[in-house]
Amino acid sequence: IPTYCKYKFHNFPPHQTHGQIHGTHVYFKDVNVLLTGLMKPGELQMCLQGPPLEIEVHDRDRNMENSKKEPSLSGKDETGEKVDKLSFLACKCTDQKPFTKSTVRHPHGVAKVSLSDLLLGQKYLNISAPIHSCSASDPAALSEEDEKQTRTESMSSSSPLPMGHYLESDSVLTVRVEIAVPLGVHEENADAGVTSCPYGLIIYIFDYNNSSLLHDLVEQITEINAKGLQLDCSPVHLMGMALAASKLKTTPEKVSQLDVVTGFHLMDGSTHLFVLEGLKDKAIRRLWERHLERTHRQEGGQLEVLYNFQLSFHHRQYADLESLCYHFCLCQPLCTLTKQPLLYVRRMVPYICFQALSRLSFLCGSKRLRTVIRGDLLPSAEMIRVLSHEYGVPLKDEHLFPQKPPLVAFGDTGEVGKVEQEHSLLDTNKNVLFFFPQKPKKRFTYCQEYLSATFDLVDVDAACKESYAHSKSMWMSPDGFVLPGCKSSIESSLHPLLCDGARGKELQEQWQENALHAHLRPVLPRDRWSWDKRHLDFDLYKKPP
Incomplete structure (x- = not known):
């Protein structure tokens, strides 16, 4: 099949370019107009600032119509002789469903195009994005019946071509993006974006031993949620139990009005990771203005707070978890889990769980919130649930409320x-x-x-009063105010760093060139030789004087 590109922007229908002849340089000359004015400003802002647009480059698709296999009698098939062989039975499963044209997945390249610069007011972008190989599909999604058919089909000649080496060949896709009206220039557009994207995000990453920061952060989240749900009048133990079992089950209109903090808290014995979301100008700003990272910073310990007031979101991503702030503990540190070889063996771990571990591993090493959003490093709520089910351990009270040694x-x-x-x-x-x-x-x-x-x-109180009295007593000497007296104009004009009189006399003496190095003479003379003694010039270093 000729080479073509395919992509999908937000909720718009997928767009596919016309096929072009294969070659080292392929020009598609395709123009696609998207009416982004029909979208809400908040949705458009999230699409542009979020993960980059993925453009599929299909240059290895086979024409499956010409490779239809005719039915054959028993024993007349080419693969009939291989039925009794172990290699045929132990054949690997492919990621396609045979005999179905719409479900065949051909290997292709993927170019990721970031459109975040349009939010800075630019009207057009000229982007050259490298082409990567597509990710392999999850074979666990195939049913047993499809798996049996796939084993037979993988031996036929109509199977897809192998993956192309796009990075090794320096393959690049050039895209030009234009917009009629620049974004982020008018104040009314910013106000509309705030009303349609009222939520913000803040991430805390700190050491597991920093119990003081953990205690204050959990206490601050509990206080905000109790006040937002009107539970602040209840006792402390009842408030904690109510918030631990509470879940947002209201309509989106009511959820947008609740000033509560949602998200998840991951602890693994080495690191605490808080991913919190809430109203941008209320709960999240209140957490940021507390500046907990300044008070509880430890020497040699990790403490990162990822926050950007310019980034806003259209909806809550973790509103459908089991509680407002979902706490769970892993059986091993995250860095240890990602280093296990069996994690990268297909079908050993659910694919969605592998994605959660991979994203959280990169998230713990990030330094900017904008990098997290562009790289799509935030795991979904379903990923968090599966990860907690696969690698989670029962949560104890000392995990959230560590006690200090008693006085x-x-x-x-x-x-x-x-x-x-x-x-x-x-x-x-x-x-x-x-x-x-x-x-x-x-x-x-x-x-x-x-x-x-x-x-x-x-x-x-007594120490403060004593310190103030001592400071006040230093205002004047025991004898009262002491006047330094009047100085003449000459005394007042003297430089405070004026050199000594002996040094001044030394500077007034006549200068002698190389006076300190007069005893250093060259060992051999450096004068010119006369013409009649020119033969001795080359023997200068052999016959010292």
């Missing part, structure tokens, strides 16, 4: 320890501080049996 006082461990068992960590610290005035000579530590941090009794 214990030297010489008295009963009262303070009893208070810590009855109250939360925050209430415990308040109670310990309450006992400080009653025990002024005590020193408190986290553990008496080991060498740990010990802090002294300090009254914060």
Whole structure:
């Protein structure tokens, strides 16, 4: 079949170019007009800023109509002699359904064209995109009946051609994109984009041992969701249980008005990954303005916050998970799972689970949110569910609410320890501080049996007043204000870095060239030789003086 290109933009029908003759340089000269003005501004913005447009380059399609196989009697077929051979029975399954023209999948190239520069106000783009090989289809989607037919069909001559070496051949697809009205220039277009794309996204990636940041982030998410669902008046334990079991089951119009945070939280014993979405100007901005990364940054630990206020989205991607913020824990670290060889063996792991592991692995190494959106690195809600089912372990309370070592006082461990068992960590610290005035000579530590941090009794209010009084006392000397006196104009004009008088006299002396290196003379003379002694010129280094 002649070479042709095929692509699909958003909800528009697929477009296929006219076939051209095979060659090293193929010119399609195809023009396709898309009425993007019929789309909502938010949908258009998401299409342009999201994953690039994939254009399929079909140059290896076979004409299946001419390769129809006629029926034959038993024993008259070419493959009849190979039925009893092991190689014929152990043949690999292909990714096509035989005897069906519409389901045959031919190998082709894929060129990814990014259209995000149109959001910067450009009217046309000239893009040269490299052509990659297409990804192999999932053979697990074939039924048993199709699989038996595929084994027989894979031995026939009508099977598809092998994959082409596009990258090795430096294959490039040149595309020109034009738009009638530039985007991102008028303010009304920006306002329309905000109303149709009200959601934002923020990603937190930090070490598993950073329990303080985990505690504050979970507490902030709980506070926002409780306030958005009007549960902030309930007790703390009932609020957590209600939010853990809550799920957005309302209409999209009502969901857009709820100021709640949705997403997922991945923990694997090495890293915490939060992918959170919500209203761009409310919940997400409130999380960003807390600047938790500045307070809880650890030396030598990973802490990345991916956020971009210019990126907005049309809908929530993780609204149909089991809870608002779906927490799950992997059995092994993500980097360990991606290094297992069996993961890359076909049919060993569900394809959607493999996609989730691959995207999350690249997501943990990203530094910019725009790169994550363009590379389509965010896993879908279905991928998260399958990944949690395949590699997830039961979630415990210490995974989300890690407890710090209790505060214990030297010489008295009963009262303070009893208070810590009855109250939360925050209430415990308040109670310990309450006992400080009653025990002024005590020193408190986290553990008496080991060498740990010990802090002294300090009254914060008294210390602030003492520091202010000391600062105020430094305003003047004990004898009052001291006047330095009046200076003459000559004294005032002196340079503060003026050199010493001895150095000034030395600079006034007459300059002598090479005075410090007068004793350094050349070992051999460098004068010219007379004409009658010219034969000694070459023996200069043999006969020193």
